[in-house]
Amino acid sequence: MSQITHKGKSITTYGHLPEKGEKAPHFELLRSDLSVATLQDFKGKRVIMNIFPSIDTFVCATSVKNFSERASELNNVVVLNISRDLPFAQERFKKDNEIANCENLSDFRERNFGKDYGLEMIDGAWEGLLSRVVIVLDENGKILHTEQVKDIDKEPDYLEALKPLL
Template sequence: MATITLKGERFKTVGELPKVGEQAPDFQLIDRNLETVNLSNYKGKRLVLNIFPSIDTNVCATSVRNFNERAKDLDNTEVLCISRDLPFAQKRFTNGEELKEVITLSDFQTQEFGKDYGLEIENGPFKNLLSRVVIVLDEEGKVIHSQQVTEIADEPDYLSALKTLL
């Protein structure tokens, strides 16, 4: 269980993030076309999991834009932007911003991803949303980088995550 803050107020997550060197848990998420997507859909590719509470907040939207810009230069890598927003909201945002380098996925249906990855917020005003986390996976689905952003209003450390892919 991690402790995160929102402007100094403390909250807890439901568990621990997957650790560097561990195999990432499988997942079932919903894409913008309401299709189910699993981790195995990306076998053989490196993944950046940009996870956040809601696409409709400034910092979350900024992280999607930032990873979209940086994704152009990543070989054999997909950037998955994951939240519990409805796929319709995710699609509206990425289409409106013309973001074509990232893939938005939603945990709204089963809500297992947040629990399995230990990052669902357990209490407070963001209860049941996903905390701000970046996880990088290698081609075999093993964790090579993991960052729980401790202050939810802060952006993730983009450079540390992307350096693991060089």
């Protein structure tokens, strides 16, 4: 279990993030058309997994915009924005904000991703949502970088996340 904070109050997450050098765990998440996306679908691409509680919060929305913009300058990189928002809300946000260079994926149906990756919040005001995490993968799904943001109200360290991809 890991500890993060929200507005100064402690929150416990389900477990621990997978470690740098490990192969990322398999996942099945929903795309905006409700089809299933798996980790295997992104084999051969470098992946930034931008994981957050809800697209309808300021910090989460900011991270989507920042990673989308920064990844557009990198070769063979896809940004996966992952939350438990409904796929329709994720797609609305993407269209309303003219976001490109990314794919929105939802863990609302199966709810296994947050447990398998050790980042689901299991208490506090946002219990049941995903904590703010960035995981960067190489073309074969090996983990190059992880960050679980210690204060859910803060943005991730974009520069550190992008370093392994430069």
